[in-house]
Amino acid sequence: MGELVSKIPDGPLAQKWTKYKSSVKLVSPANRKKLDIIVVGTGLAGASAASSLGELGYNVKNFCYQDSPRRAHSVAAQGGINAAKNYQNDGDSVYRLFLDMIKGGDYRAREGNVYRVAEVSNDVIDHYTALGVPFARDYGGTLDTRSFGGVQVSRTFYAKGQTGQQCLLGCYSSLSRQVKKGSVKMYPRREMLDLVVVDGRARGIITRNLITGGIERHSAHAVVLATGGYGTIYYLSTLAVNSNASAAWKAHKKGAFFANPSFVQIHPTCVPQLNEFQSKLTLMSESLRNDGRVWVPKSKGDKRPANGIPEEERDYFLERRYPAFGNLVPRDVASRAAKERCDAGYGVGETGLAVNLDFRDAIKKQGRKAIENKYGNLFEMYKTITGKDPYEEPMRIYPAGHYTMGGLWVDYELMTTIPGLYAVGESNFSDHGANRLGASSLMQAAADGYFILPNTISNYLADQIRVPAIPTDTPEFDEAEKGVTEILNRLISIKGKETASSFHKRLGKIMWDHCGMSRNEAGLKKALGLIRELREEFWQNLIVPGSVDELNMELEKAGRVADYFELAELLVMDALNRKESCGAHFREEYQTPDGEAQRNDAEYTYVAAWEFTGEGKPHKLHREELKFEEVEMKVRSYK
Amino acid sequence: MKFTLKIWRQKNAEAKGAFVTYRVEEISPEMSFLEMLDALNKKLAAEDNDPVAFDHDCREGICGSCGMYINGHPHGPVPAVTTCHLSMRHFRDGETIWIEPWRAKPFPVIKDLIVDRSAFDKIQSAGGFISVNTGAAPEANSIPVRKKDSDEAFDSSICIGCGACVAACKNASAMLFVSAKISQLALLPQGRVEAKERVRAMVEKMDELGFGNCSNTGACEAECPKEIKLTNIARLNREYYKAF
Ligand SMILES: Cc1cc2nc3c(=O)[nH]c(=O)nc-3n(C[C@H](O)[C@H](O)[C@H](O)COP(=O)(O)OP(=O)(O)OC[C@H]3O[C@@H](n4cnc5c(N)ncnc54)[C@H](O)[C@@H]3O)c2cc1C
Ligand code: SF4
Ligand code: FES
Numbered sequence: 001m002g003e004l005v006s007k008i009p010d011g012p013l014a015q016k017w018t019k020y021k022s023s024v025k026l027v028s029p030a031n032r033k034k035l036d037i038i039v040v041g042t043g044l045a046g047a048s049a050a051s052s053l054g055e056l057g058y059n060v061k062n063f064c065y066q067d068s069p070r071r072a073h074s075v076a077a078q079g080g081i082n083a084a085k086n087y088q089n090d091g092d093s094v095y096r097l098f099l100d101m102i103k104g105g106d107y108r109a110r111e112g113n114v115y116r117v118a119e120v121s122n123d124v125i126d127h128y129t130a131l132g133v134p135f136a137r138d139y140g141g142t143l144d145t146r147s148f149g150g151v152q153v154s155r156t157f158y159a160k161g162q163t164g165q166q167c168l169l170g171c172y173s174s175l176s177r178q179v180k181k182g183s184v185k186m187y188p189r190r191e192m193l194d195l196v197v198v199d200g201r202a203r204g205i206i207t208r209n210l211i212t213g214g215i216e217r218h219s220a221h222a223v224v225l226a227t228g229g230y231g232t233i234y235y236l237s238t239l240a241v242n243s244n245a246s247a248a249w250k251a252h253k254k255g256a257f258f259a260n261p262s263f264v265q266i267h268p269t270c271v272p273q274l275n276e277f278q279s280k281l282t283l284m285s286e287s288l289r290n291d292g293r294v295w296v297p298k299s300k301g302d303k304r305p306a307n308g309i310p311e312e313e314r315d316y317f318l319e320r321r322y323p324a325f326g327n328l329v330p331r332d333v334a335s336r337a338a339k340e341r342c343d344a345g346y347g348v349g350e351t352g353l354a355v356n357l358d359f360r361d362a363i364k365k366q367g368r369k370a371i372e373n374k375y376g377n378l379f380e381m382y383k384t385i386t387g388k389d390p391y392e393e394p395m396r397i398y399p400a401g402h403y404t405m406g407g408l409w410v411d412y413e414l415m416t417t418i419p420g421l422y423a424v425g426e427s428n429f430s431d432h433g434a435n436r437l438g439a440s441s442l443m444q445a446a447a448d449g450y451f452i453l454p455n456t457i458s459n460y461l462a463d464q465i466r467v468p469a470i471p472t473d474t475p476e477f478d479e480a481e482k483g484v485t486e487i488l489n490r491l492i493s494i495k496g497k498e499t500a501s502s503f504h505k506r507l508g509k510i511m512w513d514h515c516g517m518s519r520n521e522a523g524l525k526k527a528l529g530l531i532r533e534l535r536e537e538f539w540q541n542l543i544v545p546g547s548v549d550e551l552n553m554e555l556e557k558a559g560r561v562a563d564y565f566e567l568a569e570l571l572v573m574d575a576l577n578r579k580e581s582c583g584a585h586f587r588e589e590y591q592t593p594d595g596e597a598q599r600n601d602a603e604y605t606y607v608a609a610w611e612f613t614g615e616g617k618p619h620k621l622h623r624e625e626l627k628f629e630e631v632e633m634k635v636r637s638y639k
Numbered sequence: 640m641k642f643t644l645k646i647w648r649q650k651n652a653e654a655k656g657a658f659v660t661y662r663v664e665e666i667s668p669e670m671s672f673l674e675m676l677d678a679l680n681k682k683l684a685a686e687d688n689d690p691v692a693f694d695h696d697c698r699e700g701i702c703g704s705c706g707m708y709i710n711g712h713p714h715g716p717v718p719a720v721t722t723c724h725l726s727m728r729h730f731r732d733g734e735t736i737w738i739e740p741w742r743a744k745p746f747p748v749i750k751d752l753i754v755d756r757s758a759f760d761k762i763q764s765a766g767g768f769i770s771v772n773t774g775a776a777p778e779a780n781s782i783p784v785r786k787k788d789s790d791e792a793f794d795s796s797i798c799i800g801c802g803a804c805v806a807a808c809k810n811a812s813a814m815l816f817v818s819a820k821i822s823q824l825a826l827l828p829q830g831r832v833e834a835k836e837r838v839r840a841m842v843e844k845m846d847e848l849g850f851g852n853c854s855n856t857g858a859c860e861a862e863c864p865k866e867i868k869l870t871n872i873a874r875l876n877r878e879y880y881k882a883f
Contacts (some may be wrong), residue, residue: 052773067694068760070800071702087780123774130776132769132823132830134793141783159793165701166796173768180764188757211749240696274669277678280698381700384724450773499684501677545687550651551750553692554684 004257004609004624007412008112013630014095017116020412021455025462032057035461036220036469038205040192040247042069044164044442045425046226047171048449054178056454058461061218062175063187063207065242065556070172073228073240074445077164078285078378079148080156081128081442083121088145092153094118099631100151101440104330105405105433106583106599107633108260108607110626112412113430120451121443125157127450131170135159146374148438149286150330150638156439161285161378167442171449190216191556192247193484195223195254195421198476202251202421206480208488210556213549215484217477219470221461222420224453225251226445229404229426231264233564233571234516235508237401238267238283244560245567248408248427256416257609257622259409259429261567262575265436265584266517267402268334271385271395272354281400282385284357285378286438289327291362291371292395294318294334296346296355306348306356306394317341325638332435332584332597333638335399339517340595342398349396358394399517403441405432405584406574409609409624413456414448417609420460424448429607434583488548491558496541500557503538507531507561507568515572520588524576528569535565570610570619577621580604601633640666640727643735644679646691649748656748658737668728672715673698673705675727692751700724700864703799706806707752708739713803713862721801721864741806745813745849756802758848759816766840767820769830788826795822797865804859804867810851815859817841818875819867825878835882842879 009016027035035058039050042064050062064072086092097118102109129135129143135157136144147154159166178184189210196204196219204219230245231237252258269284295314302309317337319326329337338355341347348354363371368391372379379390386396408416408423410430415422425445432440514527538561546552581590581597582604590598607624641664649656663679670678673695680690696704700721707722709715715725730736738752746754784792796819804815821838824830830837853872860869 055772066696071696071704075702076697076699126776126779129779130771130829132827134789134796137786137789139786141785142780176764177768241698242696275667277670277674279674282699384720499681545684546689
């Protein structure tokens with residue numbers, strides 16, 4: 001593979017997308033019917049891509065591992081979705097949203113991509129509203145917004161604490177309409193286990209039918225991955241427990257570069273771990289920081305109940321350290337600050353691994369009703385999980401793995417380094433740099449699927465109209481299927497003593513301890529050794545009961561964990577390579593005297609895109625230099 | 640805590656199922672019901688035995704994947720929670736817990752506690768949408784919606800498609816599920832345009848798939864983890880009569 005070409009159109013920033021759209025190659029409606037497209041994933045990115053491509057008249061096959069497309073993990077997003085509508089007249093604009101994202105991402109994202117997502121953000125809100133998504137409204141009947149971490153305007157549209165659910169159900173409804181029309185065929189309960197490449201182009205996928213265990217071949221003229229993030233590499237995270245990196249990882253091993261794998265966002269406001277059997281951590285939306293105040297006691301090891309600690313003995317550490325943004329600093333900053341207090345011995349709760357998120361003052365000022373309206377379901381959820389009532393005492397929160405800015409490398413057209421393979425939504429690396437701002441992921445996933453991909457994919461497909469339907473009885477499909485079957489058989493025949501979940505948990509701990517919220521060279525090197533040892537143990541001591549050709553959840557898990565071992569190594573390599581701190585990537589060696597992240601723009605203003613060069617061989621690093629033509633790179637300060 | 644579990648085991652759709660007894664120990668009251676089953680499965684798998692199959696994904700009460708009959712109640716005895724959010728502190732130490740899959744003809748068992756709920760997707764694609772193509776939407780604030788209507792639409796829209804309402808109903812009626820979607824879209828001006836076609840298509844599909852009639856017993860409302868109200872069914876009936 002040669003140089004990375006990002007294909008950013010030239011010309012002024014604000015005109016790039018318009019210019020691109022007006023010069024891109026198109027496929028005529030009559031020809032679209034002859035073209036097959038596979039979309040893997042039914043979250044905000046996948047369902048919107050599948051339905052829009054279906055509306056255009058392409059033949060779409062859409063896959064997900066759940067029993068219904070409506071269950072993709074986008075459903076769990078709580079807080080909201082951004083758009084530059086400036087409904088509040090508070091100085092917002094496409095340009096300001098762009099600036100906030102570039103700064104929030106600590107100058108490690110592409111200007112052209114970020115500007116484009118900001119530009120189409122308003123169309124996303126229009127479209128969801130037209131689809132019947134019940135966003136919150138004011139008494140006059142217009143849409144309401146709220147503010148979210150890391151910005152000073154109110155641009156976040158929301159549906160109580162269930163924005164992701166409502167947006168996803170909107171997507172699911174447009175998808176359902178195309179299913180009825182026959183332009184989209186759904187394949188639920190299928191797991192993609194390999195990508196098929198023919199003559200250097202993505203031409204199909206191998207899936208496992210999760211009910212029968214049958215291995216299936218599917219072909220198409222182009223393949224779109226919308227398979228979400230890999231946050232479950234930490235085992236405990238805010239993601240769905242079955243989320244995985246397997247589809248993206250298999251594509252990577254077939255030639256798609258993986259970009260910035262170590263850029264992982266640790267979310268500051270999650271319910272702390274309660275027991276050792278816990279399978280996931282529940283997010284408490286960031287929107288809570290609009291009204292909740294974060295604090296710990298001023299004295300170490302103070303075990304009094306929170307309400308018994310008088311005002312002057314409380315340390316509102318975010319307000320203290322960051323007076324301009326206070327409790328609304330970006331996530332990476334808030335997470336590190338909480339970790340710093342807990343590591344220093346000021347944490348609360350039995351484990352000392354928690355800080356308070358207090359609504360006392362907000363309830364006093366706005367009344368219980370107002371707080372209930374904004375966060376009712378989140379408060380209920382907290383109470384259901386912990387048995388404690390946040391109207392009466394502060395919530396306890398702690399950071400957890402949440403979002404992966406890294407992912408498959410894509411160019412401006414959202415195409416990976418494999419021609420005909422696209423990646424949209426969280427599975428690509430594109431728009432968030434080294435840190436994602438709240439409510440901008442739903443925006444990006446929907447923008448990718450509804451408004452960007454349908455406009456860029458024609459540039460590739462225009463050259464494909466003479467290619468007949470891709471046959472699946474070819475050596476490339478044989479080979480891919482054989483590879484998949486071999487791995488499954490290998491996993492099931494180890495017959496050791498330890499379950500896949502148990503290995504996953506141990507891997508997660510290594511990653512959390514050494515490659516989580518803060519990293520250093522010694523720890524990362526140690527992690528590499530530990531991962532390799534554990535991986536060896538996995539391939540010797542794994543147990544998977546049952547057989548390959550039946551519904552077998554242990555086998556599904558084992559396959560995902562096997563891929564995570566490989567990705568984990570790359571993640572650590574990437575963190576080692578980047579000798580600077582930026583956004584969520586905090587290398588302890590590179591910090592300012594007051595403990596803030598210190599970038600090294602001279603040497604690291606690039607996207608690290610890793611090429612797979614063969615089993616057991618080191619990955620090759622390709623650098624995509626980032627050029628900032630519009631914004632001036634500054635120290636990212638929220639003080 | 641310790642429990643005796645009586646779990647429905649069924650190898651596949653064709654096989655005959657039966658209850659099998661298991662014992663679990665060292666369960667902490669903070670564990671969720673699914674984490675308790677994880678602990679059982681870990682033990683089963685480590686001994687090369689087939690673990691109990693159940694659907695689950697988000698584990699935070701929003702995806703609608705999980706669901707099983709627990710001591711005679713869909714999602715267990717605690718109101719307004721999904722199985723993944725059901726905490727073990729609600730059970731007595733030493734208690735015997737009966738665990739079964741949803742029992743309803745339109746939801747055939749796939750394995751153990753997993754059922755096939757694809758009928759819900761079919762109802763949805765019969766008409767549970769507003770026909771607007773990407774790119775064709777008007778400016779969002781050009782259609783003002785009364786806050787009251789919008790809030791009410793929201794309350795109906797939060798159904799997670801878990802199927803507990805069907806499982807709870809002696810007629811296996813899907814009225815609560817269907818009425819939630821109908822209500823959401825009927826309450827919004829954007830949804831009014833196709834309201835008649837929508838309600839006819841969805842009700843017709845529901846009948847065709849073998850879901851039973853509603854006899855106003857209200858078991859669905861009582862068991863729904865998202866507290867979807869029976870008033871939705873009343874609205875569905877009104878919408879349906881208006882549609883002819
Ligand atoms: C708890 C939580 C709260 C969040 N809150 C917000 C918020 O308020 N605002 C915001 O902007 N963002 C939020 N985010 C982030 C945002 O929700 C996600 O980044 C976004 O929804 C991802 O969408 P997606 O379509 O890329 O992937 P997903 O929605 O994760 O969908 C992935 C799809 O891929 C399929 N899939 C995966 N692997 C395979 C495979 N191997 N084979 C077949 N199918 C596969 C799955 O079945 C699924 O359909 C939140 C995230 C979490 C976890
Ligand atoms: S109405 Fe309630 S019980 Fe029925 S599917 Fe929806 S959420 Fe589940
Ligand atoms: S696992 Fe998602 S609702 Fe229970």
